Amino acid sequence: MATKIALAGNPNCGKTTLFNELTGSAQYVGNWPGVTVEKKDGRLKGHKEVVIQDLPGIYSLSPYTLEEVVARSYIVTEKPDAILNILDGTNIERNLYLTTQLLELGLPVVIAVNMMDLVQRNGDSIDLEKLGKALGCRVVQMSALKGQGSKEAAEAALAAAKEGSHTEPPHVFTGSVEHAIAHIEESVQSLVPEQFLRWYAIKLFERDEKVLAELDLDPELAAHIEQHIADCEAEMEDDAESIITNQRYAYIQTVVQQAVRRQPRKDNMSLSDRIDRVVTNRILALPIFAVIIFGIYSVAMGGYSFSLGTKGTDWANDVLFGEMVPGLLDKILCTADGVPRVAEWLYGLIQDGIVAGVGAVLGFGPHILVLCFFLSSLADLGYMARIAFVMDRIFRRFGLSGKSFIPLLVATGCGVPGILATRTIEQDRDRKLTIMTTGFIPCGAKLPIIGLFAGAVFGGSPWVAASAFFVGIGAVVVSGILLKKTPAFAGEPAPFVMELPAYHTPAWGNVLRTTWDRGWSFIRRAGTVILVSSIVLWFLQGYGFVDGVFQAVEDNNHSLLAALGNGLAWVFYPLGWAGEMAWKATVATFTGLIAKEEVVNTFGVLYQYAGEADLMEDSSPIWAAVAADFGVMRAYSFMIFNLLCAPCFAAMGAIKREMNSPRWTAFAIGYMCLFAYAVSLIVYQLGGLVTGEAAFGPWTAVAVALLAGLLWGLFRPAPRPKAQTGRMARPARETG
Amino acid sequence: MKTLKDAKVGQTVTVARLHGEGPVKRRIMDMGITKGTQIYLRKVAPLGDPIELTVRGYELTIRRQDAEMVELV
Numbered sequence: 017m018a019t020k021i022a023l024a025g026n027p028n029c030g031k032t033t034l035f036n037e038l039t040g041s042a043q044y045v046g047n048w049p050g051v052t053v054e055k056k057d058g059r060l061k062g063h064k065e066v067v068i069q070d071l072p073g074i075y076s077l078s079p080y081t082l083e084e085v086v087a088r089s090y091i092v093t094e095k096p097d098a099i100l101n102i103l104d105g106t107n108i109e110r111n112l113y114l115t116t117q118l119l120e121l122g123l124p125v126v127i128a129v130n131m132m133d134l135v136q137r138n139g140d141s142i143d144l145e146k147l148g149k150a151l152g153c154r155v156v157q158m159s160a161l162k163g164q165g166s167k168e169a170a171e172a173a174l175a176a177a178k179e180g181s182h183t184e185p186p187h188v189f190t191g192s193v194e195h196a197i198a199h200i201e202e203s204v205q206s207l208v209p210e211q212f213l214r215w216y217a218i219k220l221f222e223r224d225e226k227v228l229a230e231l232d233l234d235p236e237l238a239a240h241i242e243q244h245i246a247d248c249e250a251e252m253e254d255d256a257e258s259i260i261t262n263q264r265y266a267y268i269q270t271v272v273q274q275a276v277r278r279q280p281r282k283d284n285m286s287l288s289d290r291i292d293r294v295v296t297n298r299i300l301a302l303p304i305f306a307v308i309i310f311g312i313y314s315v316a317m318g319g320y321s322f323s324l325g326t327k328g329t330d331w332a333n334d335v336l337f338g339e340m341v342p343g344l345l346d347k348i349l350c351t352a353d354g355v356p357r358v359a360e361w362l363y364g365l366i367q368d369g370i371v372a373g374v375g376a377v378l379g380f381g382p383h384i385l386v387l388c389f390f391l392s393s394l395a396d397l398g399y400m401a402r403i404a405f406v407m408d409r410i411f412r413r414f415g416l417s418g419k420s421f422i423p424l425l426v427a428t429g430c431g432v433p434g435i436l437a438t439r440t441i442e443q444d445r446d447r448k449l450t451i452m453t454t455g456f457i458p459c460g461a462k463l464p465i466i467g468l469f470a471g472a473v474f475g476g477s478p479w480v481a482a483s484a485f486f487v488g489i490g491a492v493v494v495s496g497i498l499l500k501k502t503p504a505f506a507g508e509p510a511p512f513v514m515e516l517p518a519y520h521t522p523a524w525g526n527v528l529r530t531t532w533d534r535g536w537s538f539i540r541r542a543g544t545v546i547l548v549s550s551i552v553l554w555f556l557q558g559y560g561f562v563d564g565v566f567q568a569v570e571d572n573n574h575s576l577l578a579a580l581g582n583g584l585a586w587v588f589y590p591l592g593w594a595g596e597m598a599w600k601a602t603v604a605t606f607t608g609l610i611a612k613e614e615v616v617n618t619f620g621v622l623y624q625y626a627g628e629a630d631l632m633e634d635s636s637p638i639w640a641a642v643a644a645d646f647g648v649m650r651a652y653s654f655m656i657f658n659l660l661c662a663p664c665f666a667a668m669g670a671i672k673r674e675m676n677s678p679r680w681t682a683f684a685i686g687y688m689c690l691f692a693y694a695v696s697l698i699v700y701q702l703g704g705l706v707t708g709e710a711a712f713g714p715w716t717a718v719a720v721a722l723l724a725g726l727l728w729g730l731f732r733p734a735p736r737p738k739a740q741t742g743r744m745a746r747p748a749r750e751t752g
Numbered sequence: 753m754k755t756l757k758d759a760k761v762g763q764t765v766t767v768a769r770l771h772g773e774g775p776v777k778r779r780i781m782d783m784g785i786t787k788g789t790q791i792y793l794r795k796v797a798p799l800g801d802p803i804e805l806t807v808r809g810y811e812l813t814i815r816r817q818d819a820e821m822v823e824l825v
Contacts, residue, residue, distance in 0.1 A: 076782035080775035109808040110784045254787075258770060261781040265789070292811075301798040405813050409799035412815070511776040511818065512802060513783055516811035 019066045021173045022091065024118055025102035026111050027073035028398075028517040030130040030160040032526050034102060035070045037166045045533055047676040048086045054439065060170060068170075069096060075110070075515075077117045079226040082444045091121055092212060097177035098124040100169060105135040105142055105157075106518075108276060112268045115151065119185045120218060122211040124176035125153045128169035132157040139279035146275040152186050161523060185214060188267040193259060196248040197221055200241050207231060221245055222257050288398075288518040295399070301406050308399075309425065316386040316429060328382025337375025342367055361568065364558060365551065373550025376611045377666050378539065380430055383460075385535045387426060387433045392530040396522035400440060401514060408512055414493045415500035417443070417512045420450040424492060427457040431663050434459075435670040436534050445505050449496060451674050452684045455663040456491035458484055461612035465658055468616050472639035473651040480652075484659055487695075491660055495691065498729045504683075506734065537673060538666070549665050553610060556580065577603055590715050591653045591693070592700035597645040601654050611664045647709045653700035660692035694722050756791065756805075756822035764792045766825040776818050784808040785822060 025031045036043075039058025048055045053072055060066035071090060072083035079085060091099070101118050103111040108129070118125055129135075129142055148155035156172050158165025187194060200217040208216040208231070219227040220241055233241070245256050252259050295304050316325035349363055350356050356363040394400050400422060408418030419441045427434030434454045441447040458466065462484075470480040499505045556577040560569045569575050581603035585593060593601045600619065608615040619642065646654065662668065662685045672681045701719035704710025759765050767789045770777055784807050785791065792806040802815045 076778075078775075078778050078782060080778055107808075107810045110810060113782065113784065254769070255773065257773070257778060258781060258786075261778075262786045262788075265784060265786045296795065296797070296804070298796075298798045401813075405797055405802065405804065406799070408815070409797060409801045511779045513776070513779045513812065513814045513818065515783070516804060516813055518811070 019063075019098075019174065019177050020069060020094065020096040021060070021066060021170070021177060022069045022071050022096040022099045023102065024071045024087065024099055024114065025073060026075055026104065026107075026114060028515065029073070029102045029104040029111060031070065031073060031102050033160040033523050034128075034130070034158070034166050034169070035068065036525060036529060037160065037163060038068055038170050047673075048090075051082055051086060051444070051676060053082055053086050060174075063174065066174060069094075074114065076114060079224050081442060083442065085226060091118075091123065092215075095211075096123065097180070098126060098173045100173040101125055101127050102160075102169075103127060103129045105129045105131045106138070108142065109265070109268055109272055112271065113264055116186070116188050116264050116267065119151060119153065120215045122185070122214065124180065126169065126173045126176050127151065127153060127155045128165070128172075129155060129157045130160050132165075133159045133162060141277045143275045143277075147271065150186065150271045150274060152184060186267070189260070189263045192248055192251050193221075193263060196244045199244045203237055203241060204231070204233070207233075218260065221248075222260050286518070288520075291519050292402070292516075296402050296406060301402075305403060305406065308394075312387070312390045313429060316383055316390065325383045325386035328386070329379050332382060333375070333379040337371060337379060341371055341375065345371065364568075365554060368558070369551050369554030370547065373554065373610055374543075374547055376614070377664075380432065380461075380611075380666065381535065381538065383430055384433045384538055385531060387429060388436065388534045389527065389531045391422070391426065391433070391437055392527045393522045395440060396520075396527055398517045398519040401516050404514065405516060412512070414496035415505075416450060416496055417441070417446055419514075420446060423450050423454050424457055427454045427459055429460055431455050431457070431459045431667040432538060432670045433534070435667060435674055438674055443511075448675065448680060448684075449499055449505055451671055452499070452687060453492040453495045455667055455671070455684075455688055456488050456495065456660055458488045458659055459612065459663075461664065462659055464613045464616040465608075465655060468619065468639075468642070469646075469651045469655045472642040473646055473648060480655075484655065487656055488659060491691065491695070494726070494730060495687075498726075499687075501729065501732065501734050538670075550610065553577070553607065557607075577606070581606070588657075590701070590718065591657060591696045592647075592650045592704060592710060593654065594650075595645075597650070600645070605654075605658060605661070608658055609662065609665055609668075611666070612658070615658055647707070649700050649704040649707050649709045652703065653696040656699055657692050657696040660695060661689050663688070694726065698723050698726075754824045756793075756819035756824060757816050759791075759793045759819075759824065761793050761795055764790055766790055768823045768825045770821055771823060772821045777821055780814065780818065780821065783812055785812075791822075 023031055023035055035056065035058070038060055040061050042061070043056060043058035046055050047053065056070040058068050058070075060068050069090070071087040074081070074084045074087050077084055077088045090096075099118055099121070101115050103115065115125075115127060127148070129144065129147075132142070135142060142157075144155040144157055154172050154176060156165060156169050158169050160166055189197065197214070197217045200220050201213050204216060204220065205213065216227060216231070220231075221244075223245070248259070249256055254262070294300060297304075314320055315323055319326060345366060346354070349358055349366065391400075394403075403421060404418035406418070407421040411418050411420050420438075422440065423434045423437040425434075426437050431454055434457070435451055438447050438450045438454070441450055466481050466484045470477055470484075474480040557575050558568055559566065560575040560577075560579060561567075562569060562574050578599060581599035585598040585602045588598065588602055588605075604615045604618040607618040642651075663671075668681075668685060671684050672678075675681045675684060697715070698719045701710050701715050702723070705712060705716065710716070756765065756767075767785055767787055769787055770781060770785070789807060794804040794806055794811065796803050797813075801817075802813050803819060805812045805814065
């Protein structure tokens with residue numbers, strides 16, 4: 017059987033760098049089952065039989081955050097052979113707090129003090145031997161960024177795993193607390209594995225809701241334990257959770273006093289402080305931030321000579337999937353005079369279905385890679401935390417935190433990296449809510465839709481284009497407020513208690529690896545979900561019944577897709593999609609699922625426009641046709657629906673990956689569609705009354721009812737969160 | 753009762769005790785704000801909230817509303 021070593025430590029302690037160094041390329045990146053937390057494991061270099069499990073970066077083993085619960089249930093159920101606990105030597109007090117909890121788990125623990133080079137440069141020293149003696153485990157030093165000591169740390173953990181021994185965990189707590197814990201240990205001895213007895217006892221003392229639910233003690237025993245806790249609380253004049261936390265930190269202070277020598281600082285300002293003084297300055301913070309974001313955007317998706325992302329995407333669209341791949345396939349599939357060697361349908365399937373469809377999505381790859389590169393650099397640098405710090409005030413107003421800002425901002429370029437960027441949000445509910453609302457932001461591919469209608473129907477009015485952005489932002493705000501009041505998202509606001517890590521040069525290896533992981537997951541999706549959907553759409557678009565015979569159709573008005581569009585057009589009747597435009601609008605909406613710019617391309621095809629001119633920029637001949645078919649409100653309703661409804665397949669794939677749950681994925685996409693439908697309906701029916709396009713009728717009533725419902729959802733008071741379950745009854749105590 | 757919410761930028765204050773319960777309080781304690789801890793209030797975000805603290809040698813940010821849980825000596 018493989019030896020399992022778990023890597024544990026605080027966020028920003030250098031765990032990722034160490035993990036990459038220890039495992040090299042032999043990594044597996046996925047999600048922990050059923051949750052949105054990333055899971056990484058890999059084989060130790062040079063020891064194929066050793067599996068390194070990277071636990072999420074955590075500060076504590078409390079029952080409140082997903083990361084903490086994932087980490088502790090992994091340790092308790094999987095019982096790794098050893099835990100390698102990485103500490104940031106420059107921030108040792110808070111890092112040791114997790115250590116005191118890990119030591120209680122009764123597994124072999126090895127401590128690796130990281131960033132020793134920085135500690136020494138500050139003129140401080142850490143006595144590893146004293147530290148090890150106090151904590152009862154082996155302590156080694158390392159500097160992961162410089163690649164020093166990582167191998168020794170792994171060897172030490174491996175040796176500890178082989179020995180399988182663990183020393184007595186240090187007795188962190190004072191007499192009366194230890195006394196209560198000992199009593200609890202005695203009462204639950206027969207109920208929990210011996211190895212974890214102390215851990216369970218301490219958790220019961222803290223009234224840990226997850227452990228209480230897991231053990232489901234009989235009422236008599238629970239009351240007995242509660243008596244011990246209450247006695248201790250009365251004696252200490254504090255609640256149990258606070259007693260434990262206070263005493264852990266008090267214990268750590270005595271350990272640090274013995275083992276750490278700190279040089280008094282001559283200069284109180286480190287380089288990090290000086291940077292911070294400028295970038296989170298009251299006046300300069302927002303302008304600096306705008307400049308940085310503008311810079312990143314220019315490189316990733318701008319139209320400048322240095323816009324790497326745009327150049328890459330143009331190359332992928334025009335050269336790679338425009339000429340090279342089709343050309344290469346032509347060489348294979350066709351004879352010298354250009355006649356396909358294979359069946360006509362197979363040729364069409366490969367070239368028009370797979371290459372065109374998958375190519376259209378893969379074309380976004382360079383945008384995504386460049387954006388991901390910059391974003392992970394900024395995160396590694398420590399700047400992302402500052403952005404959240406600066407923006408939090410605005411976002412908490414509609415139920416999100418400052419951490420949701422980056423994903424939404426990135427989504428104005430492309431929704432896929434936006435959804436992937438939700439990884440930095442720790443709180444699960446906030447993360448899900450952000451994933452759900454990110455798709456509302458008008459991304460780059462939705463711009464042609466706005467351009468087409470603003471130009472064709474609204475005479476190029478900048479107000480229409482601007483209103484499209486406001487509708488997107490409004491949808492985020494409204495959804496944030498609405499959803500926060502639903503049972504799935506209700507509850508206490510997520511704590512915004514966040515470390516602002518010291519700035520440091522990004523670890524480029526980590527940055528490149530993260531960029532590649534995200535890019536690769538995007539490419540892999542293109543090979544699965546997007547491949548299948550491209551084939552299906554190609555088939556629906558190219559085949560149909562002509563004169564009762566099923567065959568390939570030249571004119572896609574006869575295609576299955578047109579039939580489907582006609583068949584489903586009634587669904588959109590309340591949005592005003594009626595008459596000539598109904599089936600075309602319906603079909604365009606469905607093709608928009610491949611990529612949003614397909615909406616405009618589809619109109620090009622459906623209106624039989626053969627020219628090469630850009631449909632969006634020049635007043636091309638189809639504008640007149642579109643304008644004739646779509647009235648003003650009808651065009652606006654169509655535009656809004658397509659901006660807000662389900663995003664493209666690539667983004668849906670990203671949602672599926674990040675939600676890591678079919679139910680949540682379906683809920684997110686379903687919500688977006690319904691929300692888009694309701695808003696379009698309200699806009700068309702009520703706006704149409706004003707312009708005279710819609711008649712007063714039952715749908716007007718529906719629109720009014722929907723609007724009233726929306727307003728009620730917005731302004732009703734938030735329902736009180738249900739009382740927390742799984743907690744023992746606690747005698748009311750005066751505080752203060 | 754004087755709380756961390758009332759502290760001024762540049763002040764160093766000492767924690768007397770924490771009020772309330774649940775995830776936010778636990779998180780604040782887990783991050784090292786416990787009885788007797790010294791806190792230096794570094795700065796306020798450009799829009800007035802949240803605030804940035806130095807606790808146990810590192811930088812921590814919390815919202816004013818949550819800072820109200822922290823009673824000072």
